[in-house]
Amino acid sequence: MSALPTALQIVAQQFPEGTTAAEAQDIAAATNAAFAYGLAAIGPAIGIGYLVGQSVQAMARQPEAAGQVQTTMFLGIAFTEALALIGFVVFILLKFV
Amino acid sequence: MNLESGARIDGPAPVMAVAADLAKRSLWLVPAAILIGGIGWGVDGVLSTLYALAIVVANFVLAAWLLAVTGRISTTLMAGAALAGFALRLCLIVAAVVLVRNVAWAELVPMAFTLIIAHLVLLFWEVRHIAGTPAFPGLKPEADLPNPYLPTDTSPDEPSASTSSPTVR
Numbered sequence: 001m002s003a004l005p006t007a008l009q010i011v012a013q014q015f016p017e018g019t020t021a022a023e024a025q026d027i028a029a030a031t032n033a034a035f036a037y038g039l040a041a042i043g044p045a046i047g048i049g050y051l052v053g054q055s056v057q058a059m060a061r062q063p064e065a066a067g068q069v070q071t072t073m074f075l076g077i078a079f080t081e082a083l084a085l086i087g088f089v090v091f092i093l094l095k096f097v
Numbered sequence: 098m099n100l101e102s103g104a105r106i107d108g109p110a111p112v113m114a115v116a117a118d119l120a121k122r123s124l125w126l127v128p129a130a131i132l133i134g135g136i137g138w139g140v141d142g143v144l145s146t147l148y149a150l151a152i153v154v155a156n157f158v159l160a161a162w163l164l165a166v167t168g169r170i171s172t173t174l175m176a177g178a179a180l181a182g183f184a185l186r187l188c189l190i191v192a193a194v195v196l197v198r199n200v201a202w203a204e205l206v207p208m209a210f211t212l213i214i215a216h217l218v219l220l221f222w223e224v225r226h227i228a229g230t231p232a233f234p235g236l237k238p239e240a241d242l243p244n245p246y247l248p249t250d251t252s253p254d255e256p257s258a259s260t261s262s263p264t265v266r
Binding site: 041044045048049052053056059060066067068070071073074075077078079081082084085086088089092093096097 | 104106109110111112115116156157160161164168172173175176179180183184186187190191194198205206208209210212213216217220223224227
């Protein structure tokens with residue numbers, strides 16, 4: 001097991017020759033920020049997919065309630081999207097501040 | 098499951114009314130944004146918070162417009178537009194922030210926190226507003242619409258067929 005390279009060593013091997021420690025730290029920070037934002041967007045995407053699927057099914061089952069379902073769906077999407085926005089804020093704070 | 102693949106939503110789109118209502122409510126947040134941004138970060142903070150507020154409102158309006166337009170074509174397309182629109186709007190928000198990050202007036206901290214706070218405040222405000230009439234298809238932003246669930250004088254035994262209420266066909 002010890003012969004296997006760690007993830008850090010693999011990442012370090014990707015840096016070109018002459019990369020300073022500060023540059024490597026910047027690259028690592030950018031990578032972490034991108035991963036944080038990407039991971040933060042996965043959950044809301046699953047939630048929105050499920051939410052919209054159930055809403056379409058509800059509209060098909062009860063067409064007269066389509067307006068109410070659509071409004072509730074819109075608000076649900078917006079609430080779910082807030083999670084992705086939180087991930088984006090974390091990305092901004094990690095990357096640029 | 099009684100789901101037609103080509104079903105579409107006819108009639109008015111209440112989501113656009115909700116988005117317009119959210120945009121109107123965002124005007125009430127402008128003084129708070131100016132106050133907090135000005136106290137914390139000066140003129141740059143004010144501009145940054147107002148920019149973030151504009152991003153939030155544009156995000157709501159774009160989301161509602163996508164749902165309303167695609168819903169008139171097909172509910173299947175609406176489902177696709179909801180998910181693709183989520184990714185598209187996130188990309189637009191990232192682009193809107195990243196493009197101005199090096200501009201002189203851009204303060205990223207108030208901008209980032211305004212994005213979250215304004216988004217959540219407007220949503221909770223709107224939910225509180227429309228939750229008072231949950232059984233009304235047009236919901237509160239179009240409160241002058243007739244309620245199809247209430248019996249009318251002409252045909253009390255049958256539900257009235259309202260042309261202003263959205264239906265799935």
